[in-house]
Amino acid sequence: MASIRKLKEVTREELIQRAVDMRPMIAAKAAENEQNRRISQDIVDEVRARDFFRMLQPKKFGGLEFDGETTVRCVIEWASADTSTGWVCALGVVHQWLIAQFPLATQEEVWGEDPGAIACGSYAPAGNTVAVDGGYRVTGKFSFASGVDIADWALVGVFFPPEEDGGRPVPGFTIVPKSDYEIDDDWHVMGLTGTGSKTVVCRDVFVPAHRRVDFVDLTTGNSPGYQALQSNLYRYPLLSLVAYGIATPALGALNGAMEVFLDAMNGRETRGAVVLGGPKVKEFQAVQMRVGRAAANLRAARAMLFAQLEESRVKVMDRGEVLDVGDRLDNRITQAKLVELSVDGLDELFGAVGGQGINTSQHVQRAWRDVHAIAHHISFNWDAISSMYGQHQLGLPPQGQF
DSSP: OOOOOOOOOOOHHHHHHHHHHHHHHHHHHHHHHHHHTSOOHHHHHHHHHTTGGGTTSOGGGTOOOOOHHHHHHHHHHHHHHOHHHHHHHHHHHHHHHHHTTSOHHHHHHHHSSOTTOOEEEEOSOOSEEEEETTEEEEEEEEEEETTGGGOSEEEEEEEEOOSSTTOOOEEEEEEEEGGGOEEEOOOOOSSSGGGOOEEEEEEEEEEETTSOEEGGGGTTTOOHHHHHHOOGGGGSOGGGTTTHHHHHHHHHHHHHHHHHHHHHHTTOBOHHHHHHOOOBGGGOHHHHHHHHHHHHHHHHHHHHHHHHHHHHHIIIIITOOOOOHHHHHHHHHHHHHHHHHHHHHHHHHHTTSOGGGGSTTOHHHHHHHHHHHHHTSGGGOHHHHHHHHHHHHTTSOOOSOO
16 A cells, blocks of 8 residues: 555635636636646646545545535635536545445545546446356446546446345445546536546456445445444435535525626627617616526525535534434435526626627626536436425425435
């Protein structure tokens, strides 16, 4: 096992400020990211150098073991400059937490030689996994692997073979090094274009038995990783932490678009105003109303997000509790609602941006496309999640992912 580089002492506030300081660089690369359909290697190198990928990594491997709030505050800053960057870097951070759920042997395999190693992920179980001596052989295509071009490993959802004859396959994750998979360059989309969410292809790849964590272990607060590390950070249910990594970029997109929109409105005149001496754009009541509604959505989403994060943090980090079904559903409805609020807010701004908004390089337009792409993620299907939440409120068993 390689020696672990000890990080310099850094506070949460200092790390968040580092994210703020990166915004000009990220914004300057946004168009390039979209054109190349992946985030710039320069950004990845900077995020790595500033230790962001270590936020949720175990201290045992040189990580910081910070909390969810620190993570999402950094993500909001990144996504304010470019949603795709916020999305990919957020997943790079939260996947460190997910690797820490695996048995210690897996963590040592991933981080032992390279403590800075990061992973992409494809969550929906797919492909074919068969048991062999010492482990499994995995064959399949695993889609939507955001950031696969920058990853050292790929987390993939699989169905492990039943433990008993006639039993049901067991859904879970395994993890594969980049030397063992191919990348299918199939990411041609209208939003989140810069995330490079291509497909991981495994062809009869052997994975040892220790590279396994079952989905059920990721909801009980007692995963193999938690048992080994004994840190409350690793007691969160999967979706009560990881899903914030892909919900929060929507809030960042709205925040950044609001800043760009307001800055552009200063002094902007319509063509009619130039010719006939009419009002400036910001003097139109319709524009004022749209800005007001977008700002209200931004405030509501922020308030809901941080209130829920704090509620969960107290229970998990301070008290060492395992979040129950109601707690988990509170997190899921919060994630879905902040995405919906962000979409509605950007719809308001995009409706007022004018003719310049048809240019694909225009910031508000790109953010608008990005949040609509986020809203199409299965984790934030508002009908499904609000129904699931309502079922629980009505005393019915909730049906869905939580």
